[in-house]
Amino acid sequence: MSNSSNNASGFGLTVGLSLAVFARHYLKSPLQAGAILLGIILAVTLLIGVRATNENAVRSYSEATELLSQRAQLLLTPATGKKSIDEAVYFALRRAGVTQALAVLNGTVTDKQGQRWDIQASDLVAALSIQSEKVTGSNKTQTNNHSTEQSVSLLSAEIPLAKLLAGAPYVLTSQSFADDAAPTGKMTLNGMTLNVIALDDSLGLGNAIFMDISLGQQLLNRQGQLSYIALFGQADGLTKQVNDTFAQQTSQHFDFAEQDQGEGLTSLTRSFHLNLTAMSLLAFVVGLFIAYNGVRYSLLKRQKLLVQLQQQGVPQRALLSALLIELFSLVLVGSFAGFILGLQLSHWLQPMIALTLEQLYGARLMPGLWQWSWLYQAIGLTFFSALLACYPLFNTLAKQPLARSASRYEQQSQAKKQHKKLFIIALFLLGGSALLFPLTDNFQYSLALLGVVTIAIPLLLPLVLQIGISLVERFTRNGLWRYAVAESKELIAPLSLAMMAMLLALTANISMNTLVGSFEITLKHWLDDRLYADLYIRPPSDKVLQTQELLAELPKVTAIFGQWVHNSQYQQVPLSLMTRDDHSLRNSNQIKVSSNNHWQSFFDAKSVMISEPLAIKYQLNVGDQINLPEFEQANIEPLLISAIFYDYGDPLGQVIVSQTTWQQLALSELPTSIAASYANNIGELETLLQQELSLSEAQMYNQTKIKQRALEIFKRTFSITLVLNSLTLLVAAIGLFSACLMLTQARQAPLARLYALGVSRNQLRALVSGQMLLIVLFTCLLALPTGALLGYLLINKVTLQAFGWSIAMVWDWQAYFRVLVIAIIASAIAVILPLLWQTRKPLISSLQQEAL
Numbered sequence: 001m002s003n004s005s006n007n008a009s010g011f012g013l014t015v016g017l018s019l020a021v022f023a024r025h026y027l028k029s030p031l032q033a034g035a036i037l038l039g040i041i042l043a044v045t046l047l048i049g050v051r052a053t054n055e056n057a058v059r060s061y062s063e064a065t066e067l068l069s070q071r072a073q074l075l076l077t078p079a080t081g082k083k084s085i086d087e088a089v090y091f092a093l094r095r096a097g098v099t100q101a102l103a104v105l106n107g108t109v110t111d112k113q114g115q116r117w118d119i120q121a122s123d124l125v126a127a128l129s130i131q132s133e134k135v136t137g138s139n140k141t142q143t144n145n146h147s148t149e150q151s152v153s154l155l156s157a158e159i160p161l162a163k164l165l166a167g168a169p170y171v172l173t174s175q176s177f178a179d180d181a182a183p184t185g186k187m188t189l190n191g192m193t194l195n196v197i198a199l200d201d202s203l204g205l206g207n208a209i210f211m212d213i214s215l216g217q218q219l220l221n222r223q224g225q226l227s228y229i230a231l232f233g234q235a236d237g238l239t240k241q242v243n244d245t246f247a248q249q250t251s252q253h254f255d256f257a258e259q260d261q262g263e264g265l266t267s268l269t270r271s272f273h274l275n276l277t278a279m280s281l282l283a284f285v286v287g288l289f290i291a292y293n294g295v296r297y298s299l300l301k302r303q304k305l306l307v308q309l310q311q312q313g314v315p316q317r318a319l320l321s322a323l324l325i326e327l328f329s330l331v332l333v334g335s336f337a338g339f340i341l342g343l344q345l346s347h348w349l350q351p352m353i354a355l356t357l358e359q360l361y362g363a364r365l366m367p368g369l370w371q372w373s374w375l376y377q378a379i380g381l382t383f384f385s386a387l388l389a390c391y392p393l394f395n396t397l398a399k400q401p402l403a404r405s406a407s408r409y410e411q412q413s414q415a416k417k418q419h420k421k422l423f424i425i426a427l428f429l430l431g432g433s434a435l436l437f438p439l440t441d442n443f444q445y446s447l448a449l450l451g452v453v454t455i456a457i458p459l460l461l462p463l464v465l466q467i468g469i470s471l472v473e474r475f476t477r478n479g480l481w482r483y484a485v486a487e488s489k490e491l492i493a494p495l496s497l498a499m500m501a502m503l504l505a506l507t508a509n510i511s512m513n514t515l516v517g518s519f520e521i522t523l524k525h526w527l528d529d530r531l532y533a534d535l536y537i538r539p540p541s542d543k544v545l546q547t548q549e550l551l552a553e554l555p556k557v558t559a560i561f562g563q564w565v566h567n568s569q570y571q572q573v574p575l576s577l578m579t580r581d582d583h584s585l586r587n588s589n590q591i592k593v594s595s596n597n598h599w600q601s602f603f604d605a606k607s608v609m610i611s612e613p614l615a616i617k618y619q620l621n622v623g624d625q626i627n628l629p630e631f632e633q634a635n636i637e638p639l640l641i642s643a644i645f646y647d648y649g650d651p652l653g654q655v656i657v658s659q660t661t662w663q664q665l666a667l668s669e670l671p672t673s674i675a676a677s678y679a680n681n682i683g684e685l686e687t688l689l690q691q692e693l694s695l696s697e698a699q700m701y702n703q704t705k706i707k708q709r710a711l712e713i714f715k716r717t718f719s720i721t722l723v724l725n726s727l728t729l730l731v732a733a734i735g736l737f738s739a740c741l742m743l744t745q746a747r748q749a750p751l752a753r754l755y756a757l758g759v760s761r762n763q764l765r766a767l768v769s770g771q772m773l774l775i776v777l778f779t780c781l782l783a784l785p786t787g788a789l790l791g792y793l794l795i796n797k798v799t800l801q802a803f804g805w806s807i808a809m810v811w812d813w814q815a816y817f818r819v820l821v822i823a824i825i826a827s828a829i830a831v832i833l834p835l836l837w838q839t840r841k842p843l844i845s846s847l848q849q850e851a852l
Contacts, residue, residue, distance in 0.1 A: 014314055018322035021309065025302060032298040033330070035739075039291025040334025040386075041341065042731045044378045047284045048342025052370055053349050074238050076229040076254040077567075083541045083672075084225035085254050090123075093229070096245040100232040102126045105213055107220040107227075108698040109189040116698055116709075117181075117189060119171075119209040121216020124164055164212050169194045172210040190219055190696050221694060222540065229254070285455070286728055288385050289501035290735030291334075295327070295390050296497065327390060328383055335379045342378075343370050349723070415493035419462035426459035437793070441619070443801035450793055457507055457786045458500035461779065465492045465499070468778045480759065480767065488771045491743065495772075498732075498739035499779045502823065505725075505732035506780060509819050510787025512725050515794045518810040523714055526648055527707050529590050533561055533675035534682045536701045543693055544670045550692055556679045559583075562671035564662060568628050568655070575614060575653040577630060579662040584675075589656070592806065594643035595622050605660040607642035613804025614653030615644045628655065634665045648805055649710070729823065737830035740772060744834045765835055772831040773824070780820045787816070 026033040078085050090103045105121040164170050171194045173182070178198035181187065187194050189209075217223050231238045299306075309319060433449050433456070440446045469488050476482045539547045551557050561584050568577040580588065586599070592612055601607040610620060620626065620641055627638035639661070647654055657665070678685045682702045689695045701709075744751075751764055759767070788811070795807045 011315075011318055014318040015322045015325065018309060018314055018319060019325060021305070022302075022322065022326050025305065029298075029301065032294060032301065035294030036291050036298065036330050037294075037334045037337070039288060039294055039735065040331055040382060041338040042290065042734065043284045043286070043288050044335045044338025044382060045341040045345055046727060046731070047381075048339050048374055048378055049345030049349060051374060052343060052346035055371075055374075074231040076231065076242070078228070079254050084222065084227060085229060087224050087226050089254060090226060090229055093242065093245060094126075096241070098231070098238070098241055098245065099126075100238075102230040102232070103213055103226050104230055105216045105220065105222065105225065105227050107216070107222065109219060110697040112188050114697065114705075117209055118207075119189070119211065119216060119219065121211045121213040121219075124161075124212045164215075166214075169215065170197055170211070171195070171215075172197050172199055173208070174198070175200060177207050177209075190698070192219060220698075221696060225540070286501045286504050286731050286735070288382070289458075289497050289504070290731070290739075291386060292390065292497055295386070299323075324387070327386055331379060331383045331386055335375065335382050339375045339378060346370075415462075416466070419466060419492075419496075422459040423463040426456040429453070429456035429459075437797060440797070441801065443798055446793070446797040446801055450790070450798060453790065453793065454504065454507070457790075458503050460786075461500055461503050461782060462492055462496045464782055465496070465775060465778050469774065472774065480763065481770075484767045484771055485774070488774055491771060491775065494743050495739055495775060498736045499775060501735045502732045502776070502827070503779050503783055503786070505729040506783035506819065506823055507786045507790055509725050509729055510783060510816050511790035511794055512722065513812065513815045513819065514788065514791030514809065515799065515807070516722065517812045517815060518791075518795060518807050519799075519805070520711070520714065521810050522805075522807045523648055523710065524707075526590060526646060527710055530588055530649070531703045531706055532584070532588055532677075533559070534678045534703055535676050535685055536703075536706065537674045537676070537689065537695065538672070538699050538701075539674065539693065539695060540699075541670060543695070544674070546693055547674055547689070547695075548671075550689070551674070551676050554685075554688070557676050557685070558679050559677040561675040563673045563675070564668060564670075565672040566630070566667050568630055570614070570626070570628060570653070570655070571618070573652075575655060576650055577628060577655050577657065577667075578672075579657050579659055582659065585656070585658065589643075589645040592644045592646055593622055595640075598642040601640065601642050603658050603660065605658055605664060607640040608661070609643040609645055609656040610641055611647035611650065611654040611804070612644055612806060613647060613650075614655070615641075616801065616804040617653065620644075626655065630665045630667070636661075636664060646806060653804075729819075729826075733823075733826040733830055736776075736827055737833070740831050740834050744768065744837075765832075768835050769828070769831055773828060776824060776827040776831075780823055783820070783823075784816065 076085065076089070087103065090101065093101050103123040103126065106118065107121075108116050108118055110116050164172075169192060171187070173196055175198040178185075178196050182196040185196050187196055187209075194211075211219075213226075217225065231242070306319065310316065429452050433453050437446070437449055440449060466489060469485060469492070473482065473485045473489075476485045537547060548560065548562075551560050561581050563580045563584070564578060566577045568575055579585070582603075585602075589609065591598075591609075595601070595607075598607070602609065608626060610626065614620065622641055622644060624641050625638040626641055631638060639657075645656075676685065686697070686700050686702070689700060690697070747768075751768070754767075755761065755764060792809060795809050799805055799807060
């Protein structure tokens with residue numbers, strides 16, 4: 001027993017002494033520890049930044065509340081064919097004792113510059129009542145202090161509650177929104193000047209503009225109208241109470257809509273968040289390449305030290321344990337620093353993502369929270385990944401022969417064998433992916449295969465560099481430059497990991513630029529076909545007929561079009577059921593695929609058209625049947641799908657029927673929106689409608705504004721991805737700088753010998769810069785086909801399956817060469833800075849350094 005304890009203590013002492021030696025090594029060469037920590041910090045920063053943003057978004061969907069209130073269990077929405085609920089319904093509910101009800105009015109207004117803003121107005125008296133009950137419940141249970149703080153917010157002394165309740169021109173916004181949109185504390189919306197009261201961002205207002213309902217009705221010119229009524233409490237009891245109040249005649253006044261727990265928004269935005277996660281994992285891999293490069297360099301510099309420790313009697317097991325403890329310590333420090341920086345990155349990214357999700361999906365993000373479990377998971381993932389990469393190297397070095405360490409020739413020979421193995425593995429991974437890609441029709445599997453391709457691409461690089469530089473060497477004249485090219489082959493091994501990271505970043509950048517550029521061109525073509533009229537109008541229900549009559553009387557109005565929209569469901573998921581006038585039906589949709597007798601069967605009320613996202617989501621094809629609740633209510637058999645059309649504007653999916661089918665379904669006869677073509681300046685028609693019918697600017701959209709708005713949302717949708725791409729490229733450039741700094745430091749003696757043989761400092765700088773940039777140039781050239789491959793897969797597999805968007809791939813040479821020029825400039829800076837630093841040192845000190 002005593003022998004085993006002595007052995008254990010002796011083993012622990014040996015490990016401790018080995019760690020002390022390693023620590024002294026890092027104190028002497030802090031650059032090596034810095035390179036490892038840098039890679040880990042950068043990897044964890046991007047991973048945690050996107051993780052925190054995604055987790056917060058999903059939490060926001062499930063905890064979504066009415067503004068400054070709590071989560072509603074039931075919504076009363078406008079009855080079929082109506083755009084609003086009469087406020088008399090709300091008063092009837094209150095009189096019947098349904099006190100947990102909140103009237104809500106949503107709408108769009110414009111400022112002086114013509115920019116549109118979404119507003120929400122609520123009954124503040126009811127909101128205060130609901131809040132007070134929530135505060136009472138929170139105080140009783142003491143389970144959610146954050147909720148209690150939020151609940152009493154309306155009672156704050158800073159808020160002029162009396163003026164708000166009186167309908168005075170005061171609105172509430174989040175502090176961040178007020179800083180951007182109303183730095184002076186005032187906004188002018190629909191011609192009315194409003195005082196802005198900024199509330200803490202923790203209250204979850206997001207980008208909403210909140211006010212009392214009396215002010216909202218005045219601002220939107222919708223007196224007596226509500227968008228919906230939110231009910232709080234048990235859904236079954238509320239439904240019975242409401243039905244009793246209206247004597248079971250609720251369908252004449254409103255429809256019931258029970259709230260989910262955020263599943264709808266979570267499902268709708270899943271692909272968006274998955275793409276962000278994929279980008280963060282790519283950045284994580286790039287960071288790990290940098291960290292591994294630092295570990296590898298550090299071990300190579302300690303190769304003789306490890307042999308000497310074993311010669312002094314340190315057992316291999318103790319040495320390996322010390323190396324693993326060292327790696328874990330570096331991972332621990334790097335992960336903690338990356339965790340803190342990642343939370344800060346999430347704080348910067350969240351406003352950009354919040355705006356995108358709010359405009360695309362109507363999802364409002366709440367303030368970010370963080371969890372310690374993310375740190376533990378980051379440490380575990382980083383250590384596991386680093387261990388997987390470094391353990392073979394640790395094991396090899398710990399078990400190397402004691403008589404001698406590997407010679408330079410042996411190192412180069414082993415490196416070449418390793419490069420061939422990596423190339424074969426890459427070919428195997430690419431071949432397997434090529435076989436599996438045609439079999440996948442789920443974007444998650446396609447994204448996983450895309451990850452396999454992404455991992456395979458950098459494995460091709462070392463051998464490609466060897467072959468490329470060997471070809472260049474054949475065409476180089478004898479002398480200094482032939483020596484430089486020949487020596488470049490020896491630099492591939494120490495630089496390969498940094499160049500792999502650079503290749504990954506460049507490939508991702510080129511592929512995302514391909515996707516974004518192709519989508520932008522596709523979207524513009526689609527908008528040109530879809531927007532055929534000059535002005536699109538969404539008048540209130542009571543002004544639809546007046547609007548149609550006025551347009552018909554105007555001689556300069558050359559055509560009038562109509563669109564009817566009804567909110568429906570397919571497999572319990574919301575979608576838009578719509579129809580248009582015959583001309584619009586024939587000319588406003590880009591048909592992807594159709595049956596031979598499509599138009600005849602469609603106008604004979606025997607078939608429907610569906611949008612491409614809906615078809616892909618439910619795997620529907622031309623010739624299949626589709627059934628909707630409205631068909632069953634009208635005793636109509638399921639209808640055939642005779643055409644699938646492209647759609648990039650509705651994330652819910654669309655089903656289009658003919659006018660005859662619409663009438664058979666007994667849906668609203670009044671159009672939801674009206675479009676008009678005008679033979680003069682469109683501003684003239686907008687002014688006329690404002691004067692004659694008191695329509696606001698927010699109820700009219702001219703073609704130019706719609707296109708600008710669509711492209712603005714498009715750019716915001718992809719801005720976050722492009723930001724992450726740029727960060728990944730920056731990470732790779734930092735990694736290259738770190739590798740070049742370590743490599744030039746290791747090459748001090750060979751460079752000094754060349755200097756002693758008569759090569760000038762400027763020639764040395766040109767030689768080393770040329771060697772590095774030659775390797776960078778080959779890496780950039782390889783990034784072109786690999787980026788095109790990833791772009792093709794992103795467009796034709798992942799994006800098509802995730803969002804249901806067919807995109808024509810467009811190759812933009814200008815954009816790609818711009819990325820390559822940026823990469824070469826970044827690489828040149830990464831190479832030249834450490835080179836200048838090293839070549840300015842005295843010759844004697846450089847000759848004293850050992851060669852790599």
